[in-house]
Each structure stands twice: as structure tokens, then as C-alpha cells.
Amino acid sequence: MSARSKKKRKRTKKNAGKTRFGKMKHLTPGEWFERLVAVQARLRAPKGCPWDREQTHQTLRTYLLEEAYEVLEALETGNDAKFAEEMGDLLLQIVFHSQIASEEGRFTVADVIREIHDKMIRRHPHVFGETRAKDSKEVLRNWEQIKAEERRASKVQSGSGEGGKEAPSLLDGVSRALPATLEGFQLTRKASRIGFDWEDAQGVIAKMQEETAELKNALRGKDQEKTEEEMGDLLFAAVNLARFLHVDPEIALKKANAKFSRRFRAMEARARESGREFKELPREEMEELWDATKNAEGELATRELAKAQARK
Numbered sequence: 001m002s003a004r005s006k007k008k009r010k011r012t013k014k015n016a017g018k019t020r021f022g023k024m025k026h027l028t029p030g031e032w033f034e035r036l037v038a039v040q041a042r043l044r045a046p047k048g049c050p051w052d053r054e055q056t057h058q059t060l061r062t063y064l065l066e067e068a069y070e071v072l073e074a075l076e077t078g079n080d081a082k083f084a085e086e087m088g089d090l091l092l093q094i095v096f097h098s099q100i101a102s103e104e105g106r107f108t109v110a111d112v113i114r115e116i117h118d119k120m121i122r123r124h125p126h127v128f129g130e131t132r133a134k135d136s137k138e139v140l141r142n143w144e145q146i147k148a149e150e151r152r153a154s155k156v157q158s159g160s161g162e163g164g165k166e167a168p169s170l171l172d173g174v175s176r177a178l179p180a181t182l183e184g185f186q187l188t189r190k191a192s193r194i195g196f197d198w199e200d201a202q203g204v205i206a207k208m209q210e211e212t213a214e215l216k217n218a219l220r221g222k223d224q225e226k227t228e229e230e231m232g233d234l235l236f237a238a239v240n241l242a243r244f245l246h247v248d249p250e251i252a253l254k255k256a257n258a259k260f261s262r263r264f265r266a267m268e269a270r271a272r273e274s275g276r277e278f279k280e281l282p283r284e285e286m287e288e289l290w291d292a293t294k295n296a297e298g299e300l301a302t303r304e305l306a307k308a309q310a311r312k
Contacts, residue, residue, distance in 0.1 A: 036092070037109055040099045057097060064093045072251065122146065137193075144193050147173060170194060181249040184239035197244070204241040211237050266293045 027035075043052040067090040074086040098109035123146050125131035126139065133139045151172055170193075174186045191197065198204050215230040242249035267289040271278040278286070 037095055037099070040092070040095045044099055044103065052096075055096070055100070057100060060093065060096060064090075064097075067093055069254075072254070076255075122150075140193050144170065144190065179250060180235075181239050181253060184236050185243050185249055188240045188243050192243070198240075201241065201244055204237065204244050208234065208237045208241060263290065263293045263297070266296075 040052075043049045067086065071083070071086045071090050074082040077083075094112065095109060098107070098112050102108045121128050123143055125146075126133040126142070131142065133142060148168065148170070152168060171187055171190055174183060174190065176183065178186065188197075198207075211230065211234040215227065215234055218226040218230045239249045242252055267286070268278040270289055270293065271281060278289070281289070
């Protein structure tokens with residue numbers, strides 16, 4: 001082997017395990033996590049990043065939500081590199097909030113990890129204890145029971161257990177800060193776990209039809225307040241149906257939004273191809289373009305499905 005080849009081989013061996021960013025793969029998840037925590041602490045230090053130093057829990061709220069939704073979007077693409085990147089961005093938000101709390105002497109990121117670690121052990125007695133669960137439904141019932149016991153213990157510990165104004169509820173723990181669809185989803189899910197649920201999907205669909213009729217009555221009466229109430233009841237019933245069908249309503253609606261946006265942009269493109277602007281078309285032609293776009297999507301999906309089956 002030539003001296004040049006030996007030198008090249010030595011360089012290759014030295015770089016083994018490095019990622020495309022030049023970082024070593026052999027570090028453990030814990031070591032990488034400690035590095036991330038150290039980076040965020042450095043950014044918040046007196047000579048760190050001015051932007052990072054200005055942030056508070058309140059100013060970071062929007063970023064926390066945005067990163068969570070970007071994780072979901074990346075998941076849908078099937079791009080693992082993008083998925084991993086966006087989960088890293090979401091993890092940074094946890095580290096960021098923990099660093100701020102640590103600076104204020106309230107808690108540290110180690111407290112955050114310990115809390116979820118202990119909670120997962122505590123809420124899975126069928127795995128880490130002597131309790132047995134025959135199926136996932138029993139697991140969920142046990143989970144809700146353990147959560148209720150934890151809340152009662154927390155209230156007693158804080159001194160608000162006996163003197164509280166509201167009696168404990170199975171719906172405790174559902175955050176009012178959630179988006180409306182997710183809040184409705186969690187409320188009906190909690191109720192269903194103790195048997196308060198429909199027998200089948202047809203019952204929920206019938207409820208939606210009932211709410212639609214009531215909405216029509218409110219519209220005829222030109223009562224705006226009643227219309228808003230009935231619209232809310234109809235949306236709640238739709239969320240309940242999604243939950244019953246094992247569909248996340250927030251994700252389903254995001255997909256519907258994306259589909260509408262995609263088709264609308266396609267209609268605009270078709271109109272421009274004919275030398276006109278979509279907004280200038282009469283309503284009838286708009287509807288024709290919508291149908292044409294929808295049919296084109298369906299034909300494309302059919303061809304893609306045929307190709308996929310042929311590859312099998």
C-alpha cells in the first residue's frame with residue numbers, strides 16, 4: 001500500500017462516525033442532550049445572543065405551537081431527515097423554557113425529565129408493577145383513574161383539596177388553552193372512557209343532522225347569538241364523530257385546508273393559462289374549474305395507485 005493510500009485510509013478512519021455536519025455519531029443521546037442544554041445556556045448568558053436573552057415564556061408561546069405543527073407537517077411528508085429536524089426544533093423549545101425557569105430558580109430541565117420519567121412508571125403499573133391490563137381500553141381506564149388520584153393528592157398537598165369551590169370531575173386536566181377542536185376531542189374522549197358514548201357512528205351522524213336542522217331554524221329566525229350557539233353544537237358533534245371514527249379532527253381539518261389551498265391555486269393557474277385572472281371569472285366558470293381540478297386530482301391519484309400496484 002502506498003504512503004498516499006495509507007494516509008487516505010487514516011483520514012477515513014478518523015472521520016468514521018461523523019455526520020454531514022462533522023459531529024460524532026458515537027455520542028450517546030444523553031451526551032447530545034447535555035450539549036444542547038449547554039448551548040442554550042450559553043445563548044442566554046450575559047455575552048450570549050441578544051435575541052435569546054430577550055425571550056420569556058410568554059414570547060415563546062407562538063414558537064412552541066409553530067414547532068409542534070411543523071413536526072406534524074414533516075411527519076406527513078415521510079421525509080425522515082425533515083421529521084428528525086423538526087422534532088429537534090420542538091425539543092429546543094422544551095430546553096429553552098427549562099433554561100428560563102432555571103435562571104429564575106424555579107425548576108431545571110432535569111426536573112422536567114424526572115417528572116415525565118416518574119409519571120410514565122407510575123401510570124403503567126401493568127408494566128412496572130403488579131397490576132394487569134387485558135387490553136388497551138383497560139389501560140386507558142386505569143390511566144384516567146391514576147390521573148384523578150394524582151390530582152386529588154396534588155390538591156391535598158397544596159391545601160386546596162377540601163376547600164376548593166369545584167368538586168373533582170373526570171374532565172379535569174383538559175386544558176382550556178387547547179385549540180377548540182382538540183379541546184372538544186379530549187372532552188368527549190374522557191367521557192367515552194367511562195362509557196358515556198354512542199353505540200355506533202350512525203348515532204353521532206344523526207346528532208349532526210339534528211344540529212344542522214337546529215342551525216337552519218336559527219338562520220330562519222335571524223338570531224345571530226342562537227346561530228353561533230347552534231354552529232358550535234354542530235362543530236362539537238363533528239369533532240365527536242371524528243373521535244368516534246379514530247380520526248384526529250385537528251389533523252383532518254389541516255389536511256382539508258391543505259387540499260382546498262392546493263385546488264384553489266390550481267384553479268388560479270388554469271385561469272391564467274386561458275389568459276384570465278380567476279377573480280374575474282363568473283361564478284359558473286369558477287365552479288367548472290373547481291370540478292375540472294378535482295377530477296384531474298382524482299385521475300392523477302388513480303394513475304399513481306396503478307403504478308404502485310404494478311411495482312408490487
